[in-house]
Every structure is written in structure tokens, then in C-alpha cells.
Amino acid sequence: AMKLGNGDSIAQLLTFSPSENPDILVVTARGFGKRTNAKAYRCLSGRYATGVATIDKVKIDRNGAIVGACIVTEDDTLFLLTTK
Numbered sequence: 001a002m003k004l005g006n007g008d009s010i011a012q013l014l015t016f017s018p019s020e021n022p023d024i025l026v027v028t029a030r031g032f033g034k035r036t037n038a039k040a041y042r043c044l045s046g047r048y049a050t051g052v053a054t055i056d057k058v059k060i061d062r063n064g065a066i067v068g069a070c071i072v073t074e075d076d077t078l079f080l081l082t083t084k
Contacts (some may be wrong), residue, residue, distance in 0.1 A: 012069035022071045026054050027042030027080065035072065 003009070016022055016038065025035045034055065041052050055063055072078070 011066040011078075014069060016071055022073060024069055024070040025072045026066050026079070027029055029054060029067050030062070031082065032063040 004010070011026075014024065018038070022038050023035050024035055024038055024041065027033050030053075037053065051077075055066060
């Protein structure tokens, strides 16, 4: 179980083996991206864990909410499209 605060939501669920040591790329509604090594996300928490803050809530007005995430490696190429 995960404990969500008011206004919180889950944008993406990713599964991977910790031995792979991948990076996680998150993209926000306003086109910002953040790449973080998976080790920064704790994978063994007790019940009602609150998760890990990926994007600072203070910057949500500038960045927008997280709209997606994926596992990436150094060899990956990404192509992102918008409606604008």
C-alpha cells in the first residue's frame, strides 16, 4: 500500500532488477525532464510508504506535474512529441 497526500497521484509504475542499475527519466507537463539513477529511489519500504519526491513541489508551477516516466540507459535514444 502507498499513502498519498491530498492532490498526489501515481504517474507511472516501473519494475526493474536492482542489479540492472538503470536511470529513470521523468517528463513533466511543461516539457521538463529529469534523469535520476534508480538507486535514489528506495525499493524496500514498509506498508503505507509515502514514496520519493522526484520533482520539487515548489517548482510545480514552472515545471508542471509529472506525466510519464521510463527506464533509460546510456545507449537509449528518445523522441518526444507534443501537440505544439
